[in-house]
Amino acid sequence: MITNLSWSKQTSFENNHECNSLIKIRDFVYNQSGLYFSETKLDSLQKKLSPRIEALNLNSIEEYYYYLLYDPSGKNETKFLFDSLTNNETSFFRDAPQLKAFQGQVLSDLIDAKGEKGHKSLRILSCGCSTGEEPYSLAILILERLGKHLHEWHIEIKGADISHSVLSTARKGIYNQYSLRNTSERIINQYFTPAGNDNFQIKDYIRNMVHFSYLNLRDEASMRTIYPADVIFCRNVLIYFNETSKKSVIAKFYEIINPGGYFFVGPSESLFGLSRSFKLILFPGALVYKKEV
Amino acid sequence: MTENEIQKIENSFGQIETLPTLPTLAADLIMLAENPQSSLGDIALLLQRDPAMASKILKIANSAFYGYSKQVNNLPSALLILGLREVKNIVLGVSIINLFYSSSAKLSFDHKKFWMHSAGCAQIARALAFKMGFFEQELEAFTVGLIHDIGKIAISQFQKDKFKTIIQLIQNDNYTSCDAETSLLGVNHAQIGSWLAEKWLFPRSLTEAIEYHHQPYESVNSQKLASLIHIADIFCKAKDLSFLEKFDGEDITDNQGWKIIQETSLRKNFHFDIERFTFGLDEEIIKAQQFINISRGTDI
Numbered sequence: 016m017i018t019n020l021s022w023s024k025q026t027s028f029e030n031n032h033e034c035n036s037l038i039k040i041r042d043f044v045y046n047q048s049g050l051y052f053s054e055t056k057l058d059s060l061q062k063k064l065s066p067r068i069e070a071l072n073l074n075s076i077e078e079y080y081y082y083l084l085y086d087p088s089g090k091n092e093t094k095f096l097f098d099s100l101t102n103n104e105t106s107f108f109r110d111a112p113q114l115k116a117f118q119g120q121v122l123s124d125l126i127d128a129k130g131e132k133g134h135k136s137l138r139i140l141s142c143g144c145s146t147g148e149e150p151y152s153l154a155i156l157i158l159e160r161l162g163k164h165l166h167e168w169h170i171e172i173k174g175a176d177i178s179h180s181v182l183s184t185a186r187k188g189i190y191n192q193y194s195l196r197n198t199s200e201r202i203i204n205q206y207f208t209p210a211g212n213d214n215f216q217i218k219d220y221i222r223n224m225v226h227f228s229y230l231n232l233r234d235e236a237s238m239r240t241i242y243p244a245d246v247i248f249c250r251n252v253l254i255y256f257n258e259t260s261k262k263s264v265i266a267k268f269y270e271i272i273n274p275g276g277y278f279f280v281g282p283s284e285s286l287f288g289l290s291r292s293f294k295l296i297l298f299p300g301a302l303v304y305k306k307e308v
Numbered sequence: 309m310t311e312n313e314i315q316k317i318e319n320s321f322g323q324i325e326t327l328p329t330l331p332t333l334a335a336d337l338i339m340l341a342e343n344p345q346s347s348l349g350d351i352a353l354l355l356q357r358d359p360a361m362a363s364k365i366l367k368i369a370n371s372a373f374y375g376y377s378k379q380v381n382n383l384p385s386a387l388l389i390l391g392l393r394e395v396k397n398i399v400l401g402v403s404i405i406n407l408f409y410s411s412s413a414k415l416s417f418d419h420k421k422f423w424m425h426s427a428g429c430a431q432i433a434r435a436l437a438f439k440m441g442f443f444e445q446e447l448e449a450f451t452v453g454l455i456h457d458i459g460k461i462a463i464s465q466f467q468k469d470k471f472k473t474i475i476q477l478i479q480n481d482n483y484t485s486c487d488a489e490t491s492l493l494g495v496n497h498a499q500i501g502s503w504l505a506e507k508w509l510f511p512r513s514l515t516e517a518i519e520y521h522h523q524p525y526e527s528v529n530s531q532k533l534a535s536l537i538h539i540a541d542i543f544c545k546a547k548d549l550s551f552l553e554k555f556d557g558e559d560i561t562d563n564q565g566w567k568i569i570q571e572t573s574l575r576k577n578f579h580f581d582i583e584r585f586t587f588g589l590d591e592e593i594i595k596a597q598q599f600i601n602i603s604r605g606t607d608i
């Protein structure tokens with residue numbers, strides 16, 4: 016009985032330590048990336064960390080926390096940390112109504128406005144692009160939209176993400192059936208080549224339309240590397256952020272979107288209560304934000 | 309409407325003998341509901357004449373449309389719970405759908421889409437009225453929503469050739485529906501619908517809202533109701549439930565109808581969460597579909 020009690024005291028003491036370290040890691044992650052694990056999500060944070068802790072042969076979350084802070088190779092560790100904590104779920108042509116609004120009215124509006132001024136250039140940014148499906152989808156949509164006029168335009172599409180591992184997948188441009196589950200046969204035949212094992216690789220001329228780079232939305236120095244854009248996609252990324260970091264990222268986006276440009280968030284996301292700068296435009300089946308001219 | 313416009317409608321539609329008439333039950337009910345002396349007992353008596361209608365009312369009372377937690381077992385309790393105005397609203401709605409649904413099925417357009425647009429608009433207008441605190445207008449908004457585009461049915465039925473040209477103008481030449489109609493008929497579907505509703509002895513507030521659902525600011529007596537329909541119409545389009553109208557996207561806060569609704573709202577400084585309202589519309593559209601199914605007796 017007594018041993019039992021002291022044992023349980025012991026564990027709870029240890030748990031407490033572990034719990035504190037977990038919270039410290041949570042805060043560290045939040046400060047570094049804006050990804051926020053609330054009290055109810057701490058469990059999931061722990062689950063996501065444990066494979067990495069085991070791989071490093073460390074014995075506790077606390078040890079991992081110190082490794083992260085003080086180990087000479089700890090700088091690199093944040094890279095692994097973000098790789099294992101981010102949710103990278105995505106697919107080609109995710110949320111058709113939004114992309115239809117992009118390819119239709121949004122592009123028409125931009126093409127008209129730019130054509131008038133004689134600047135035939137378009138800059139599109141996919142922030143939190145994961146393994147590249149989103150920016151490549153945008154490249155295909157633009158290509159199909161401009162058709163034979165494509166060569167008159169200077170098109171720049173950038174995919175950016177905090178996770179290096181998704182970026183290297185994106186650069187290779189090889190995808191499985193799951194990534195292509197919303198993609199028509201016609202598109203696959205036209206813009207991909209079989210790459211074995213039921214995989215497909217995006218053709219080079221599409222691949223060359225998109226450039227990938229590291230971006231941490233929460234890091235000011237990193238944010239300074241992104242240029243003004245006509246359209247920013249940041250879909251299903253801010254949902255992992257808390258209100259304060261959402262607000263600051265959105266304010267930054269507002270700053271770098273060109274007047275008359277557009278901002279897409281995920282289909283169930285909203286800027287209500289986060290920013291009053293953008294105009295909300297209702298499109299068939301999609302809500303899109305616009306920065307006034 | 310000007311004399312001249314009414315003349316144009318009568319020339320095109322007035323002579324037609326087969327012009328749909330509202331079932332006597334619905335017509336009687338409108339009269340009854342307008343009469344301050346009438347009671348629920350009078351309604352119950354009226355509904356005994358039509359058991360099919362009575363059973364539909366009961367079904368609707370028990371559906372997600374109202375979302376009551378308790379089962380409503382019989383007509384008298386349904387009448388008590390719903391009240392005179394709601395019952396009138398349901399009977400009108402069911403009658404309208406019964407009256408037009410099967411005949412519209414023979415026409416040259418996608419009638420399912422037409423009814424989903426109409427019922428969706430009805431339900432959204434009602435939700436919007438509730439959200440803005442316009443409790444007086446909730447039911448009227450539903451009824452007007454259901455019939456706001458009924459003039460299009462009349463055109464497609466009695467002006468078949470011109471209707472085809474109208475569709476082409478909208479789809480290929482970027483005309484608005486009203487402009488296309490006016491260029492061929494001299495009047496638009498909103499005016500024709502209002503004229504029909506007048507024939508059915510609908511109250512003036514409703515016929516005027518139908519007439520101005522595309523220009524609510526021009527309405528004198530029904531600005532608010534016309535605006536509710538106008539805005540609900542746009543939300544319908546934003547949910548991809550449009551019917552023979554082009555929609556290139558819209559900032560609703562720039563819309564005159566929206567401004568009228570916001571200015572007349574009793575909720576001062578109320579910051580309307582348009583995003584959340586739009587997300588919630590999926591549920592309203594399901595209710596609208598249910599209302600159609602029950603009305604037609606295809607809910608099983």
Ligand SMILES: C[S@@+](CC[C@H](N)C(=O)[O-])C[C@H]1O[C@@H](n2cnc3c(N)ncnc32)[C@H](O)[C@@H]1O
Nearest residue numbers: 048101102104105143145177178231232250251
């Ligand atoms: C669920 S994916 C969304 C992918 C794509 N935008 C879509 O909607 O299909 C979220 C992506 O956001 C990235 N991300 C999370 N926090 C980030 C940050 N602070 N800076 C940049 N990217 C971040 C993740 O690495 C992940 O790849």
Ligand SMILES: [Fe+2]
Nearest residue numbers: 456457498521
């Ligand atoms: Fe209309």
Ligand SMILES: [Fe+2]
Nearest residue numbers: 429456457541
């Ligand atoms: Fe309509």
